[in-house]
Amino acid sequence: MNSRILHIATNTFREAVRDRVLYNLIGFALLMSAAAVLVGQISIQIERLVVINLGLTAVSLFGIVIAIFIGIGLVSKEIDKRTLYTVLSRPVRRWEFIAGKFFGLSGTLVVNTFFMAIGVFAALAYVSHHFESSDVGILVALYFIVLQFVIITALALFFSSFSTPIFSAIFAFWLFVIGSFAQDLRNFAHMTHGLAHWLATGAAYLVPNFSALNVISQVAHGEPVPHRLILLNTAYVLVYSLAVLSGAVLIFERRNLK
C-alpha cells in the first residue's frame, strides 16, 4: 500500500473511532450479547446455539449498519464539507483517495468486529463455562462476516461516489437484503426459461452473494465449514470488491467537484 493511501486510511479510521455514533452502535451490540446471555439462561439445553446465533447475528447486523452508515458519507461528506478540496489539490490521485477510504473503513470494521467478537465469546463462556473444538467455526463465521463488511463498504463507497447519502444508503441496504437471498435467486433462475431465465441469472450473479457468506446457523449447530468454501468466499469477495471499487474509481475520476 502506498503511503498516501495509508495516511488517508488512517485518517478515516481515526474519524470513525472519534465518531460518537460508532460507540453507540458498539454499545448496542454489546447489549445484544448481554440479551443473548439472558435468552440462553432461559433456553434449556440450547444455550450455546442461541448465544452463538444471536451474538453473531448482532455482530453482523450492527457491522452492516456501521458499514452503510459511515460508508455512504465517505465521499459525499467530503465533497459537501469541501474537505476533499485540500486533499485532491495535493499529490493525491483520486483512486488513491477511494482506496484509502475503503481500507480505512474496512480497518475500522475489523477492529469493531474484534471487540464485538470478544463480547460473543464472553457470553458463550458465561453460559457454557467452557469452549469446544467446534467453536473454531465461530472464528470462520466472524471472518465471513468481515468479508460481508468488505463488500458492503465497497458498495457504499461506490454509491457514495455519485449519489446522495440517502440514496446510497437505500441502494446499499437493498443490495444487502437481495444479496442475502442470492442463493434463492439462483435457484429461481434454474426454474425459469427464456428471457426470465437470463434476467434472473444475470441478477443472481450481479448482486453480492451474501447467503454464501452466512454460516452462522451452521456454526451454531457445531457443523464444520469446508476449507474450500473459505477459499472460494475469500476469492469471491476480493474479485467482487475490486470490481465495485473499480466502478467507484471510474465514476469518481470523471466527477466535477462543484
Add this chain to the structure above:
Amino acid sequence: MRAIEILGLEKIYNAGFWRRRSKRALRPLTLAVEEGEIFGFLGPNGAGKTTTLKILMGLVFPTSGSARILGMELDDPRMKGQIGFLPEQPYFYDHLTARELLRYYGQLSGVDATQLSHKVDAVLEQVRLSESANVQLRKFSKGMLQRAGIAQAILHDPKVVFLDEPMSGLDPMGRREVRNLIEDLKAKGKTVFFSTHILSDAEALCDRVAIINQGELRGVGAVAELTASVHGKVEIVWHGMSTPAGIRSMGAECHAAGDTMRVILPEENQDAALEALRREHLRVISVVPVRTSLEDYFVAQLGGPAKSEAVSARG
C-alpha cells in the same frame, strides 16, 4: 518560466434533472502569471473566480482549453507537490486538532517525516495558532479556521500558493496578518494567486490583477497601469477651515474634514488656487493629481458607472 499559464479555459455545466440546460461558468479564459508575482483575481460573487481555481486544482474538469502550472500539466502529481491551496470558506476535518491536521496534510504532500514536526510547529507559529495546536478544529472560530487553512496551504513550502478569498471572515487584525503573510511569501520568491472581491486588499498587495465578470475576463494588468489614467483633476488639501472665495468659482468640489479642507478642481486651475491659498496664508498639506482608483476601474469593467463619474454626474 511562467508560474501559471491558462489557455482558453472554458467551463460549461449541464444543469437540470435531464442535464439538458447548460450554464456557462467560464468563457474561454487566457491568462499568464509570472513567477514571484502576487496576482489578484478580482470579480463579483459568481463571476467565475472559484471555478477557475477549481479547474487549476484539478477539482473540476474544463470543457475546453488547457492550463499549466510551473510548466506542468494540471494532473501531474509533481506539480501538485509544489502548490498550496486555500479554498473559499475552508472547512477541515473537525475531529482533528490543528497539529494533527497539518501533520496529515504534510504527509499527503510528501513532507519528509524527519522534518514534519519541525515544519508543523513553525507554520503554527507563523499563523499564530501555537497555543491552539492541540485543540480540535470543531472548537475553532471562523478566523482561526482561516488561519489553519493558510497554514495547510504553505506548510510544505510550495512555489505557487492559490488563495480563494483569503480575507473572507477575518476581522481587521486578521486581514492585516494575512496581508503580511502574503507579502512574506512574495519576499521568499513565491507566486501568490488570490481571488478576492475586496478591492482594497488587491490594490494594497497585487503586482497585477485580472478582472472577471460573468465568466469573462474584462481586464488584466499592473495595478499602477490600470489606475494610471488621470481625470484632469487635482486634489489640494490645506490646514484650516476657510476656503478662499476665488477657489469656489474655479469649479471646485469642497470637502471639510476636521481642521483640514480638501478640494478637487480642474488641473488648469491648480496654480491659481495655490496662489489664492498663499494670499490667505493657509498651509498647503498636499497637492496630488486625481487618479482612477482600482474600484473605478473595476466598476467600469463590470459595466457600471465609475465612482468619479457618478460624483461628476451628481455635481
